[in-house]
Amino acid sequence: MGVSQSTVFRWKKKKLIRKHTNAIKPHLSDNNKVDRLIYSPSCTLNSMTNTFKFTDMSNIVQIDEKFFYITKEQQTYYLSPGEIEPHREIQSKRFIPNIIFMCAIAQHIFGTNGEVIFDEKIRIFPFTSQVPAQRKSKNKENGVLETKPIQSITKQHIRAMLIDNILPTIREKGPTHKSKTIFI
Structure with missing residues (x-):
């Protein structure tokens, strides 16, 4: 805008300008x-x-995957007096690791009196693997199982997630009332 921050703040206070957030829409x-x-x-x-x-749509289960960064580069904290500042470290600030989750949900199912029979949430599953530690450190012994995120998700990972985790959980917790056929 070519003006100082104090001028922008005054304009904002007088409501001459307003804040706007714009989300990208898919083409x-x-x-x-x-x-x-x-x-x-x-x-x-x-x-x-x-x-x-x-x-x-009570026999339709929707699945979707989402990835989250394990941490943010900059985090805001509110500390009480005398509280120690948290210390956070990662290997590289430019390449923050992320973890991918797959979520399964279905439509709410209500009984005749309005009580909730099924609450839509089936489960959320992380794409992680248990890997034995290769070296001993001050935090862990050699060979102790560590949970690590899978870096590259392939068709085999998604297939294994569906067969080993999502389908058994749908059978266990999923919507079962009218139809035994469930569409994913």
């Missing part, structure tokens, strides 16, 4: 738009009566 190609148009009626079309009606 939809023509194929994406057509796919959305095809998918939407498939969820609302009742094939028996050929009428549009919202489909019961």
Whole structure:
């Protein structure tokens, strides 16, 4: 804007300027738009009566993966008087490690009296592995199992996550009332 910070602060206080946060929106190609148009009626079309009606999604489980950085480069703390400042270290400030999670959720299921039978949360699973420590240090002995994030997630990792973790958990905790067929 080409003005000093104090001027910007005064303008903000007088509400001559305002704060705005802008999120990036995904660009939809023509194929994406057509796919959305095809998918939407498939969820609302009742094939028996050929009428549009919202489909019961109680037998659909949605999964998604998300990655988080293990820590931020700069962290704000509020310390009480006499409290020691926390000491944080990582190998490199430019390459902060991240960990990837896969989450499974489904629609709420309510009983006849309005009580919650199923609360939508199935579970969240981290992509980690147990690796024995290669060297002895002051913090651990040689051979002690450490939990490490998997750095590169492949098709085999996702398949193993689905078969070993997500599907058994859906069978155990998932929505089971009308249909035994569950779509992921």
